Amino acid sequence: MTLYEKVWVDHLVVDETPDTPAILYIDLHLIHEVTTPQAFTLLRENALPVRRPDLTLGTMDHSTPTTPVRSFKDLQIVGEGAANQVRQMQQNCEDFGLELHGFDSQYRGIVHVIGPELGATQPGKTIVCGDSHTSTHGAFGALAFGIGTTEVGHVLATQCLLQRRAATLAIEIDGRLSVGVTAKDVILATIGQIGVDGGTGHVIEFRGEAIRSMGMESRMTVCNMSIEAGARAGMIAPDDTTFEYLNGRPRAPQGADWDRAVERWRGLASDDGARFDKSIAINADGLQPMVTFGTNPGMVVPINAPVPGACGNAGFRKALDYMQIESGKPLTEAAVDIVFVGSCTNSRLSDLQQAADLLEGHQVAAGVTMLVVPGSQQIKKQAESLGLDKIFIAAGAQWRESGCSMCLGMNGDTVPNGQLSVSTSNRNFEGRQGVGARTVLASPLTAAASAIAGRVADPRAYL
Amino acid sequence: MDAIRTLTSGTVVLPYNDIDTDQIIPARFLTTTTRDGLGKHLFSEWRYEKDGSLNPEFALNQKTYRNNRILVAGNNFGCGSSREHAPWALLDFGIHAVISTEIADIFRSNSLKNGLLPIVVEKSVHRWLLQNPGVEITIDVAASSVTLPDGSVAAYPIDQFARYCLLEGIDQLGFLRQHADDTAQFEENRSWTP
Numbered sequence: 001m002t003l004y005e006k007v008w009v010d011h012l013v014v015d016e017t018p019d020t021p022a023i024l025y026i027d028l029h030l031i032h033e034v035t036t037p038q039a040f041t042l043l044r045e046n047a048l049p050v051r052r053p054d055l056t057l058g059t060m061d062h063s064t065p066t067t068p069v070r071s072f073k074d075l076q077i078v079g080e081g082a083a084n085q086v087r088q089m090q091q092n093c094e095d096f097g098l099e100l101h102g103f104d105s106q107y108r109g110i111v112h113v114i115g116p117e118l119g120a121t122q123p124g125k126t127i128v129c130g131d132s133h134t135s136t137h138g139a140f141g142a143l144a145f146g147i148g149t150t151e152v153g154h155v156l157a158t159q160c161l162l163q164r165r166a167a168t169l170a171i172e173i174d175g176r177l178s179v180g181v182t183a184k185d186v187i188l189a190t191i192g193q194i195g196v197d198g199g200t201g202h203v204i205e206f207r208g209e210a211i212r213s214m215g216m217e218s219r220m221t222v223c224n225m226s227i228e229a230g231a232r233a234g235m236i237a238p239d240d241t242t243f244e245y246l247n248g249r250p251r252a253p254q255g256a257d258w259d260r261a262v263e264r265w266r267g268l269a270s271d272d273g274a275r276f277d278k279s280i281a282i283n284a285d286g287l288q289p290m291v292t293f294g295t296n297p298g299m300v301v302p303i304n305a306p307v308p309g310a311c312g313n314a315g316f317r318k319a320l321d322y323m324q325i326e327s328g329k330p331l332t333e334a335a336v337d338i339v340f341v342g343s344c345t346n347s348r349l350s351d352l353q354q355a356a357d358l359l360e361g362h363q364v365a366a367g368v369t370m371l372v373v374p375g376s377q378q379i380k381k382q383a384e385s386l387g388l389d390k391i392f393i394a395a396g397a398q399w400r401e402s403g404c405s406m407c408l409g410m411n412g413d414t415v416p417n418g419q420l421s422v423s424t425s426n427r428n429f430e431g432r433q434g435v436g437a438r439t440v441l442a443s444p445l446t447a448a449a450s451a452i453a454g455r456v457a458d459p460r461a462y463l
Numbered sequence: 464m465d466a467i468r469t470l471t472s473g474t475v476v477l478p479y480n481d482i483d484t485d486q487i488i489p490a491r492f493l494t495t496t497t498r499d500g501l502g503k504h505l506f507s508e509w510r511y512e513k514d515g516s517l518n519p520e521f522a523l524n525q526k527t528y529r530n531n532r533i534l535v536a537g538n539n540f541g542c543g544s545s546r547e548h549a550p551w552a553l554l555d556f557g558i559h560a561v562i563s564t565e566i567a568d569i570f571r572s573n574s575l576k577n578g579l580l581p582i583v584v585e586k587s588v589h590r591w592l593l594q595n596p597g598v599e600i601t602i603d604v605a606a607s608s609v610t611l612p613d614g615s616v617a618a619y620p621i622d623q624f625a626r627y628c629l630l631e632g633i634d635q636l637g638f639l640r641q642h643a644d645d646t647a648q649f650e651e652n653r654s655w656t657p
Contacts, residue, residue, distance in 0.1 A: 013649040014642060019623050023642055025649055027657035035546065037496035042636070051646075055657060063494060081494030088496050125657055132545040132569060146545035148573035150635075158639045160646055164622060196481055197539040197565050230542055232568050264655060296481050296542070315480040315537060408490040429485040429543060431508045 035130030078412030109376020119249025141238035175285035183218035199231025337419035346424035347375030365454030466632035502555030541570025
């Protein structure tokens with residue numbers, strides 16, 4: 001059996017038949033303020049409790065401000081709608097008895113950052129959240145996927161979901177990454193190869209030497225963007241790197257329970273010879289830093305390669321027009337207005353460390369605004385203890401409180417109309433970072449290099 | 464959810480590939496706490512001019528298509544976010560079915576739970592529909608088929624349970640709750656606890 005099939009079978013309350021989907025048990029339900037209000041309304045209308053408050057964990061990240069404050073009491077939420085959502089989240093968690101990492105919690109942060117950080121994300125678990133980037137947690141060998149608000153209601157009320165077994169896609173990434181090439185470049189290159197619908201209907205298992213040699217934060221970056229290839233989920237078999245990351249975290253098993261858990265987790269890897277519905281191979285040796293040029297993550301090129309010509313597809317022409325980018329030239333000539341380092345894709349300590357190391361001793365170019373938004377309050381604290389905040393501030397960047405921030409611009413952090421942003425986030429969709437925003441997705445290294453150069457820049461020139 | 468047996472309507476065509484959830488409804492409109500009233504934000508970036516007036520070039524704003532309830536989109540519709548606000552916005556605007564060559568997994572799942580029909584047709588049928596905006600077609604949920612104006616019938620794939628729920632207007636939460644005892648037994652028998 002594959003890793004996915006092992007986790008699937010282990011959570012079948014009722015197996016699927018041709019006429020009915022399986023009933024799948026959910027081990028961890030992560031919730032945030034944007035996709036839950038209507039689900040709690042459903043519970044109230046039906047006078048239902050939350051079935052397993054102990055398996056439900058809440059935070060606030062999408063609508064929350066990131067402007068630096070001395071005390072959380074000083075936070076000013078931008079917009080009445082967002083403020084109302086935050087109030088409802090607090091009320092709902094209080095009314096239904098759910099653990100919430102609200103403004104006063106030292107563990108508040110982006111939902112896909114705090115799950116692993118707290119050790120709540122563990123191998124072999126089923127994890128869902130009303131957020132498509134739930135695929136992030138698959139880095140631990142969990143089956144983790146995004147759901148809609150109706151399904152959030154289903155899980156709150158029953159701890160189960162109706163699901164069909166997905167097809168499996170093995171992506172084998174062998175070879176070694178060269179200096180300046182990161183996990184972000186690996187996943188962008190992968191999406192470029194298979195397309196934004198290449199994983200539809202499938203659960204991806206990322207395998208191979210390049211994946212094995214990655215740390216957990218890099219693995220999370222890879223699995224995070226599985227959804228950008230259309231995949232239901234992305235998974236990586238747990239190994240010693242995984243166990244070392246989890247050991248001692250607040251919600252990880254302790255003592256004898258830890259030993260038993262590790263023994264069970266070791267059995268999760270796909271069996272030798274396990275059959276996948278599809279397989280593809282990617283060689284990490286030749287990979288370059290990657291940048292997107294269009295309006296979806298599959299429209300991506302190596303940083304020094306020319307942007308391809310339109311291919312008669314109406315969407316392609318429309319994307320280049322929107323981006324004000326010409327075919328035939330590399331992106332390195334494009335002037336940059338905004339640089340954003342953050343989001344559930346690239347806001348962890350190693351991401352910030354890479355950006356800071358590259359920036360140290362340089363200045364953000366005149367006319368460029370650079371925002372650095374840590375993924376959680378814990379990461380913010382760790383980064384500050386390493387002095388990373390001082391490096392960013394000395395270079396002229398803004399150092400912020402944690403949250404989703406400019407990835408989707410729900411909290412007031414937006415890219416002004418027409419401006420070009422080099423962003424470590426996950427989606428370059430039209431208007432994603434603000435009305436008329438032109439987004440170039442890249443790694444934290446490429447983002448930092450672009451901030452210094454004032455144009456899209458190859459980070460290897462600064463390493 | 465209301466039961467749906469057939470849907471007969473003219474089409475409105477958006478020929479772009481990979482129309483994502485941020486296009487269907489941008490994130491800045493997600494700060495709502497209800498399901499209602501999202502239709503006015505549907506395709507907001509494309510439907511409105513900078514001054515807030517309707518863009519006359521955009522198909523959904525044109526009188527010929529404004530009341531048509533079947534959207535024909537380019538390849539791969541609904542990729543991106545898990546926001547259920549996307550089907551809510553389409554339904555609130557008056558779109559009750561989306562036809563493409565491929566529909567993203569989470570969008571499809573969300574659509575089916577709200578009675579929005581996600582229909583995947585073969586490339587040749589899709590191409591014809593893209594080239595003939597406004598034609599009246601019939602979607603027959605019981606037969607899982609689309610009938611074109613010339614009387615030809617194109618079958619579309621759909622999960623049997625999803626089809627049954629559409630036809631009967633079944634609330635899936637009710638179905639799940641009937642299995643509460645199975646769930647309790649599963650929890651009881653597990654070899655490990657999360």
